[in-house]
Amino acid sequence: MREHEVTLHVNGVEHRLWVPANRTLIQVLREDLALTGAKHGCGVGDCGACTVLMDGRPVNSCLVLAVQANGREILTIEGLARGSRLTPLQDSFVEKGAIQCGFCTPGMILSAKALLDRVPNPAEPEVRNALAGNLCRCTGYQKIVEAVLDAAERTREEDL
Amino acid sequence: MKEDFQVIGSRAPRKDAPDKATGSARFIDDLDMSGGLYGALLQSPLPHARILGMDTSRAERLRGVRAVLTARDLPPVKYGVSPARYDEHVLATEKVRYVGDEVAAVAAVDLETAMEAVSLIRVDYDPLPYLLDPFEAMAEGAPRIHEQAPGNICVEVHQEFGDVEAALESCDVIRTGCLKSKNQDGGFLEPHGSLAVCDLQGHLTLYSSTQVPHYVQRTVAMVTGLPMSRVHVIKPYVGGGFGPKAEATPLDLCASLLSMRTGRPVKMNYTREQVFLHGRARHRFFHEMSIGALTDGTLKALRHRCVLDGGAYASFGIATAYYAGSLLGGPYRLPTMKYDGYRVYTNKPACGAQRGHGGVHARALFEQQLDLLADDLGMDPVELRLRNVMNAGETTCNQLNMSSLGMRECIEAVAAKSGWKQKRGALPRGKGIGMACGFFVSGAGYPIYRSETPHSTVKLEVHEDGGGVTVYTGSAEIGQGSDTVVAMIAAEALGISYSDVLVRSGSTDYSLDLGAYSSRQTLMTGHAAKRAAEDAKRKILEAVADVLGVDPQGLDIRRGLLETDGTPLDFGASRMRYIQEHRGWTDHPTGDRLTFREAARLAFIRNGPVVGLGSYKPPPLGGEYKGAAVGTSPAFGCSAQVAEVTVDLETGQVVVESITGAHDCGRAINLTQVEAQMQGAMSMGLGEALFEEVLFDETGRVANPTLGEYRIPTILDMPKIECVVVESNEPNGPYGAKEVGEGAIMPTIPAILNAVKDAVGSAPDELPLHPQRVLAVIMRDGESSGS
Numbered sequence: 001m002r003e004h005e006v007t008l009h010v011n012g013v014e015h016r017l018w019v020p021a022n023r024t025l026i027q028v029l030r031e032d033l034a035l036t037g038a039k040h041g042c043g044v045g046d047c048g049a050c051t052v053l054m055d056g057r058p059v060n061s062c063l064v065l066a067v068q069a070n071g072r073e074i075l076t077i078e079g080l081a082r083g084s085r086l087t088p089l090q091d092s093f094v095e096k097g098a099i100q101c102g103f104c105t106p107g108m109i110l111s112a113k114a115l116l117d118r119v120p121n122p123a124e125p126e127v128r129n130a131l132a133g134n135l136c137r138c139t140g141y142q143k144i145v146e147a148v149l150d151a152a153e154r155t156r157e158e159d160l
Numbered sequence: 161m162k163e164d165f166q167v168i169g170s171r172a173p174r175k176d177a178p179d180k181a182t183g184s185a186r187f188i189d190d191l192d193m194s195g196g197l198y199g200a201l202l203q204s205p206l207p208h209a210r211i212l213g214m215d216t217s218r219a220e221r222l223r224g225v226r227a228v229l230t231a232r233d234l235p236p237v238k239y240g241v242s243p244a245r246y247d248e249h250v251l252a253t254e255k256v257r258y259v260g261d262e263v264a265a266v267a268a269v270d271l272e273t274a275m276e277a278v279s280l281i282r283v284d285y286d287p288l289p290y291l292l293d294p295f296e297a298m299a300e301g302a303p304r305i306h307e308q309a310p311g312n313i314c315v316e317v318h319q320e321f322g323d324v325e326a327a328l329e330s331c332d333v334i335r336t337g338c339l340k341s342k343n344q345d346g347g348f349l350e351p352h353g354s355l356a357v358c359d360l361q362g363h364l365t366l367y368s369s370t371q372v373p374h375y376v377q378r379t380v381a382m383v384t385g386l387p388m389s390r391v392h393v394i395k396p397y398v399g400g401g402f403g404p405k406a407e408a409t410p411l412d413l414c415a416s417l418l419s420m421r422t423g424r425p426v427k428m429n430y431t432r433e434q435v436f437l438h439g440r441a442r443h444r445f446f447h448e449m450s451i452g453a454l455t456d457g458t459l460k461a462l463r464h465r466c467v468l469d470g471g472a473y474a475s476f477g478i479a480t481a482y483y484a485g486s487l488l489g490g491p492y493r494l495p496t497m498k499y500d501g502y503r504v505y506t507n508k509p510a511c512g513a514q515r516g517h518g519g520v521h522a523r524a525l526f527e528q529q530l531d532l533l534a535d536d537l538g539m540d541p542v543e544l545r546l547r548n549v550m551n552a553g554e555t556t557c558n559q560l561n562m563s564s565l566g567m568r569e570c571i572e573a574v575a576a577k578s579g580w581k582q583k584r585g586a587l588p589r590g591k592g593i594g595m596a597c598g599f600f601v602s603g604a605g606y607p608i609y610r611s612e613t614p615h616s617t618v619k620l621e622v623h624e625d626g627g628g629v630t631v632y633t634g635s636a637e638i639g640q641g642s643d644t645v646v647a648m649i650a651a652e653a654l655g656i657s658y659s660d661v662l663v664r665s666g667s668t669d670y671s672l673d674l675g676a677y678s679s680r681q682t683l684m685t686g687h688a689a690k691r692a693a694e695d696a697k698r699k700i701l702e703a704v705a706d707v708l709g710v711d712p713q714g715l716d717i718r719r720g721l722l723e724t725d726g727t728p729l730d731f732g733a734s735r736m737r738y739i740q741e742h743r744g745w746t747d748h749p750t751g752d753r754l755t756f757r758e759a760a761r762l763a764f765i766r767n768g769p770v771v772g773l774g775s776y777k778p779p780p781l782g783g784e785y786k787g788a789a790v791g792t793s794p795a796f797g798c799s800a801q802v803a804e805v806t807v808d809l810e811t812g813q814v815v816v817e818s819i820t821g822a823h824d825c826g827r828a829i830n831l832t833q834v835e836a837q838m839q840g841a842m843s844m845g846l847g848e849a850l851f852e853e854v855l856f857d858e859t860g861r862v863a864n865p866t867l868g869e870y871r872i873p874t875i876l877d878m879p880k881i882e883c884v885v886v887e888s889n890e891p892n893g894p895y896g897a898k899e900v901g902e903g904a905i906m907p908t909i910p911a912i913l914n915a916v917k918d919a920v921g922s923a924p925d926e927l928p929l930h931p932q933r934v935l936a937v938i939m940r941d942g943e944s945s946g947s
Contacts, residue, residue, distance in 0.1 A: 036190035037183020039399070041349045042432040046867035049349050077183035086181060094177040097832035100840065101639025102180030103349040103399030109181065131875045135867060137347050137400050138639050140843030141875040143836060 006070040010035065011079030019066040026050045026061035028069075029076060037077035037106040041135075048134035051107030052076045058111045058133070077106035080113070088158065089113055089151040098147035100138030108134045112148045121152055166719060167652045168895055171832040174644045175663060176397070176637065185397045188353035188369040189429055196355070196425030197226055199418050200274035201410065202264040202281050203437065204256035207507035207860030208290035208305065211254060211263070211283060218280040219266060224273035227421045228281070229265045234417065237383050241375075241407050241512070243609050245314065245474035247306055250383060250413045256285070257305055257472035258507050259861045260437030265414040267426050290860055294446070294469040294504035305472065305505040312505040314470050315478045317787055319485055321557040322496030327461035331452030335533045338449075339525035341927045343469070343854035344442040345435070346514060347847070347872040350399020352438065353429040354411040356419035364420065365392045368412050371401040371636050372675030375608065377668045379408035380416050391416075395666035398638040402844070403514035404440040405638070406677040407475065436854065436865035439509025443480055444469035445521040451529045457539050457547045461496045462488060466522065468503040468511070475512035477503045479608070479790055483518025486791030488526055489556030491567045491599040491798050492548035497557050507860055513677060515844055516600060516905040521927070527596035527910030528923055540584065541595060541914070542575050545800075549597075552888065559783035563795055564888040564898070566824030567597060570800035573822040573884040578802035587918070590809050594914025595802045598906020602826075602890075602899035603680025605781040605792030614775040616684040617671040620650060620692040622700065622770035626760030628660035629696065634673035635665050635685040640901050641833040642681040646689045648829050649894055653693035655717030656756050679899035682829060683795060686894035687776035696772025703763035703770075704754070707734065722754040729754060734762055794892040797903035799823040801842065803911035807919040812935030814916055816846055819908065820882040826890035826898035835883045838904040842881055845908025847873040850929050 001020040008015045010033060017032060029035045029052065038061050041049035045060040052061045053075040080087050086094065089109055099105050108131060115122055115130035122130070127148045128141075136144065179185040216228045231251040240246040252263050264281050268274035291297040291305065297312040305312050328334060355367040364386055370376050373393040381388040398405065411428040418426040430438060445468055452461040466484045470477045485499030516523075534541040550556070552565045574595065575581070583593045607613060619632040631650050637643040647661040654661075664670055673685055697717055704722065705712035714725035722729065731754045738758050739748050749755040763770045782792035801821040807814050819842050828834045851871040855863040864870050889896035909927065916934065917923040924937045 030190075035183075036186070039187070039350070040189060041351070041399075042867050044432070044866060044868070046432075047349055081182045084178075086178065090178075090181040093181050094173050097171070097174070097836045099174065099177045099180045100641065100836060101348070101350070101400040102176065102185050102397060103187065103639075105180045106183045128875045135349060135872060135874060137349055137402070137844070137872060138840045139836060140839035140841075140873075140881060141878045142839045142881050143832075145875070 004067050006066055008069055008074055010074045011076060021067060023066045024062055025064040025066050025069050028066045029061060035076050035078050039103050048107045049104050051110050051134060053110050053114055056114060056117060058114045077110060088154040092147040092151035096143050096147040096150055098139060098143040104134055104136040108144060116152055120155060165652060167648045167658050168829050172648060172658050172830060174641055175647055176643055187350055187397045187399055188355060188367060191355055191367055191396060193355055193425045193427050196427055197267040197269060197422060198271040198274045199265055199267045199415055199426045199428035200278045201262050202278045204259060204261040204263055206256060206285055206287055207259050208288040209256050209285035210288060211252060212286050213284040215282040219277040222277045222280060224269040225266060225277045227267045227418050229417060235385065239379050239383050240474050241476050241608060242474060242478045245478055248473050258509055260509055262410045265418060267418040267422055290507040292506055292508060292856055292860055294467050294506055297504050297506050305507060309505055314474050314503045314505050315481050317481050317485055317499060317501035319785060319787060320498040324461045324463050324496045324498035327496040328452045331460050332455040333533060333536045334450055334452045335529045336450040337525060337529050338925055339447045339521060341445045341521045343444045344848060344852050345854055345870050346402045346404035346441045348400030348402055351430040351432055351435045352405060352409050352411055354415040355425060355427045356415035357425045358419040358423060363390045363392060364416055365394060366412060366416055367394050367396055369398050369405060370395055371405045371638050371677055373634055373636060373666060373668050374672060374674055376408045376412055380412060383413050384416055384420060393668045395636050401638040401676060403517060404512055406513050433865040436862045437509055439471060440475055440512035442514035443511040447522055447525045449525055449529055451533060453533055457537055457544045459492055459494050459548045462494055464499045466501045469506055470503045471506055471508045471510040473510040475510040480518040482787045482790035484522045486558055487519030488522055489558040489560050490562060491550050491565060491597055493550055494557055508856060515902045520905060520909060523598045523906050524909040524913060528913045531914045531917065532923060542571060542580060545571055545597060560791055563892050564826060564890040565798055566886040566888040567798045569886045570798060570822035570824055571597060573886060574800045574802045574820045577882055577884060578820040580802060590807050590919055592915040592919025593802060593804045594911050594918050596907035596910035596914060597800045598903060599796045599798040600899060600903030600906055601678055601793030602683040602795040602797055603793055604678040605778050606789045607674055614672060614777045616673045616688040617775040618688040618692040619671055620696050620772040622696055622760045624764045626757035628662060630662045630664055631689055632670035633665045633685055634668055634671045635681050636676040637665050638676050642685060644833060645682050645829045646685055649686045649689045650693040653690045654697050656720050679902035682897050682899060683893050684776050686897060688774040690894045691774030692772040695774060696770055699770050700759050700763045703766045704759045707762050707766060717756055720756045722759055734758060795890045795898040797825055797899040799904050799907055801907035801911040803915045805912060805915040805919055807916060807934060809938060812931035812938060814850055814929050814934055816879050816912060818879045822884035822886050823900055823904050824886040824888050825900040826893045827887050827896035828885050829897050831885060834885050834900050837900040838883050839881050841904035842908050843873050843878055845905045848928060849909045849912040853928050
C-alpha cells in the first residue's frame with residue numbers, strides 16, 4: 001500500500017512519519033508513538049475508549065486515518081498531567097470515584113475536557129450529552145457526571 | 161455504635177486511580193513485547209459440523225508464519241471449568257459445535273500475516289443438523305452435540321426441601337408465572353487478550369486479561385502438561401470482567417502453546433466480534449414458578465422449574481444451574497422449595513457466569529410473582545416483603561445461614577427515600593413504581609475444583625527501611641477496587657496509614673487466591689490481608705519488646721505510632737541509632753513516641769525480613785444434599801431497590817426515571833466504592849432489563865456482534881441513582897465486611913419489571929423489555945380488559 005508522509009502534532013510534539021493510507025490514528029498513537037492511553041475497545045467507533053482530541057474536538061481515533069490527522073493538533077490522555085501533577089479534571093475523577101476498571105477513563109476525560117474547554121460551567125444534561133459517545137460498563141456514569149461537575153467548579157474557584 | 165477506625169469506612173481514593181486517569185495504567189494490549197509474534201485463530205463458520213480433513217500447508221508456507229497448530233499437534237486433553245464436565249478441546253478434534261469454535265491457531269511476525277495465514281487454512285466440513293433452541297435440543301430424536309450428553313442435557317438438578325405439593329395445597333393463594341430471557345454479553349470495554357512468554361528455563365509466563373489468575377494457571381498447566389510451578393499467570397490491569405473473564409480462554413491456551421512451540425512471545429487478542437463469539441456471559445433462562453401463600457401474606461412454598469440455554473460447552477454452567485435454584489432460598493422465610501433445573505447444550509457460544517451468577521433471572525421472576533401475589537392479597541408489595549423477610553441468624557430451607565442480614569433496613573430505606581407510600585397506586589397510567597429485593601453470596605463456600613485449599617493467601621512484607629509495607633496477593637483487581645480494599649484492611653490492621661501500603665496483586669507468583677468471582681475478594685482476600693497484617697504487627701511488636709525489654713502484650717501500633725499500656729518506653733538509644741543510620745536524611749523521627757518506621761527497622765535489624773502471612777478458608781458450610789455446596793457462603797449481602805419508569809403507551813418504550821437502592825454490605829470498607837459498585841450493578845441490570853440481547857441468525861451466527869447493535873446503557877440511558885449503604889456487622893467478615901459487587905444487581909431487573917407492571921397494568925414475561933414486547937403486553941392487557 002502507498003505510504004504517505006504526515007506530520008502530527010501530538011501533545012505539543014511534532015512527529016513526521018510515513019504511514020500507509022489505511023493506517024488509523026489509534027494505530028499510529030499506540031504502536032508508533034507508544035502512547036497507549038487511547039484504548040482499542042471496538043474498532044468501529046461504538047465505544048469511545050479511543051477518544052482523543054483533534055484540534056480540540058473529540059474524535060474516535062479508530063475511525064480517523066493517520067493521513068486525515070496530518071497537520072492537526074492531537075491531544076491524548078498522556079498530554080494532560082505534568083509529571084505526577086494531575087489536572088483538576090483528572091483529580092476530580094480520582095477523588096469522586098469516577099474510575100473503576102479505567103478502560104474508558106482516558107476517552108471519558110478527554111471528552112469531558114473538550115466540553116469544559118468550550119462550556120466552563122455546564123449543566124448536568126450538557127455533561128451527559130458531551131459524554132454520550134463514551135461507553136462505561138462499570139460505573140453507571142453517576143460518579144463520572146459528578147466528577148465533571150466538580151472539576152468545573154474547581155476550575156472556576158481557581159480562576160477567581 | 162461505630163468503632164474507632166482509622167482507615168476503614170473512609171472515602172479514600174482508589175490506589176489505581178491516578179495511573180488510570182493519566183493513561184499510564186497498563187492493560188494487556190498495552191504491554192510491550194518486542195520481538196514477539198502475533199497469534200490468530202481460525203474459527204468455525206458453521207454451528208455444527210464434522211471435520212473431515214484439514215490442509216494447513218499453504219498457511220505454513222506463507223512468509224512470516226512461525227507456527228500453525230491444529231488438534232493433531234496437541235495432546236487430546238479435555239478441559240473446562242467444572243472438573244465433572246470437562247468438555248472442551250483447545251482446538252476442535254472431530255467436530256465443531258458453534259460458529260466461532262476454535263479450529264486452528266497461527267503465530268506469525270505480525271497480525272496481518274497471521275490473519276492471512278488463517279485464511280489460507282482449508283477445512284473440509286461435513287455440516288450436521290444444529291440446534292439453536294434448548295427445547296428443540298431436549299426433544300426426542302434431536303442430534304447429539306456431545307456424545308456423552310444424551311438429550312443434550314449438560315446437567316440436571318432436582319432438589320426439594322420440605323413437601324412442596326402438600327404446602328401448596330394448604331395455601332390460600334397461588335401465583336404461577338414464567339419469565340424468558342435472552343442470550344447476553346458481558347459488555348466489558350476491554351476485549352480479552354493474552355501474551356505468553358516461554359523462557360529457556362522451561363517456565364511459561366502468561367499475561368492475561370483474566371479475573372482468575374489461579375484457575376488460568378491450573379488450566380494452562382493441565383493443557384500444556386507443564387507443572388503448575390512453571391506456569392506463571394500475571395494479570396495486568398483488566399478492563400472489566402463481570403464473569404465472562406472468569407475462566408481460561410482459547411487465547412490463553414493457544415498463546416501459551418504457540419509460545420512453547422516457537423520459543424517466542426506470542427500475543428493474541430479478540431476483536432469485539434470475537435468477544436461475542438466467545439460468549440461465556442449470562443445464560444438464557446426459561447423460568448416457571450408457582451408461589452403459594454396464606455391470606456395474611458405468609459409465604460409457604462415455591463415450585464420452580466428452569467431450563468438454561470447453555471450453548472456448546474459446559475463452562476460455568478453446572479454452578480449456574482444450581483445457583484438458579486439455590487439463590488431463591490432467601491431473603492424471605494420460605495419453608496418449602498422445589499427446584500428442577502436443566503442446563504441444555506445448543507450450537508451457540510457457551511454461556512457462563514455473569515454478575516449475580518445464575519440467580520438474576522430467577523430473582524426477577526420470583527420478585528415479580530411476589531408483586532402479583534400482593535395484588536391478589538390486596539397488600540402493598542412492601543408490606544408483603546416485610547412480612548416474610550428473614551432476620552439475621554436465620555437459616556434458609558436449603559441451609560444457607562444469614563449470619564447478618566439488613567434486609568428489613570434496606571426495604572425500609574428505599575421505601576422511605578423513594579416516597580413509595582405517596583407514589584404507589586397514585587401514579588397515572590404510563591407511570592409506574594416497583595420494588596424488589598435480593599441477596600447474594602460473599603464468595604462461594606467451596607472452590608470450583610474439589611479441594612481443601614485455602615481460598616486466599618496473602619504475604620505482607622514490611623519494607624526494610626520501615627517506610628511502609630507491600631501486600632502480595634494473587635487476587636484480581638478488575639476495576640471493582642479490590643486493591644484499594646486490601647490496602648485499607650492491611651493499613652487498619654497494622655495501624656499505619658493507607659498511603660504507606662503498596663499492593664502488588666494479580667500474579668500467581670505473589671500468592672494463592674481464587675480470584676474475582678462470586679463477589680468474594682472483600683471477604684476472603686480481606687481476611688487473609690488482615691491476618692497477614694496482624695502477623696506482621698505481632699512480629700514487629702515482639703522484636704521491639706525484645707530490644708527494649710518490655711512485655712509485647714502491652715504494645716500496639718496506631719496511626720503509625722507505638723502505643724503502650726502506660727508503661728514508659730525507653731527508646732532513646734534506638735532512635736539515636738536510627739538517626740545515625742540515616743545521616744543526610746531530612747525526615748528524622750521526632751516526638752515522644754516510637755514511630756512505626758523505627759519499630760519496623762528495629763525488627764528488621766534484629767530478625768531479618770519481617771513478613772506477615774495470612775490465609776483464609778471458609779468453614780464447612782451447607783447441607784448434605786446433592787449440590788448443597790452451590791449457594792453456600794460465609795456471609796450474604798442483600799439489597800432492595802425501587803425503580804420508577806415511564807412507559808410510552810403508544811410505542812412501548814420504557815424509560816427508567818430513577819432507581820433508589822439500598823445495600824447491606826456489612827461494614828463498608830470504602831463508602832465511595834460501595835456506592836460505585838451499587839451504581840454499576842444497577843446500570844448493568846437496567847441494560848439487561850431494557851436492551852441487551854445477543855441475536856442469532858438462522859445459521860447460528862451472532863447477528864449483532866458490536867457495541868452499537870448490542871446496546872449497553874449509555875450515559876443518557878442512566879437515571880439518577882440514590883444509594884443507601886446499610887451497614888450490618890457481619891460476624892464472618894473482616895471488620896464485619898461482606899459483598900456488594902454482584903449482589904447489588906439482584907433487585908434491578910425485577911424492580912423495573914414491577915414498575916412496568918404498575919405503569920401498564922400487566923406483567924411482562926419476556927426480557928429484555930424492547931418496545932415491541934412491552935407494546936404486546938399493553939395490547940394483551942387491553943384485549944383482556946376489553947373482553
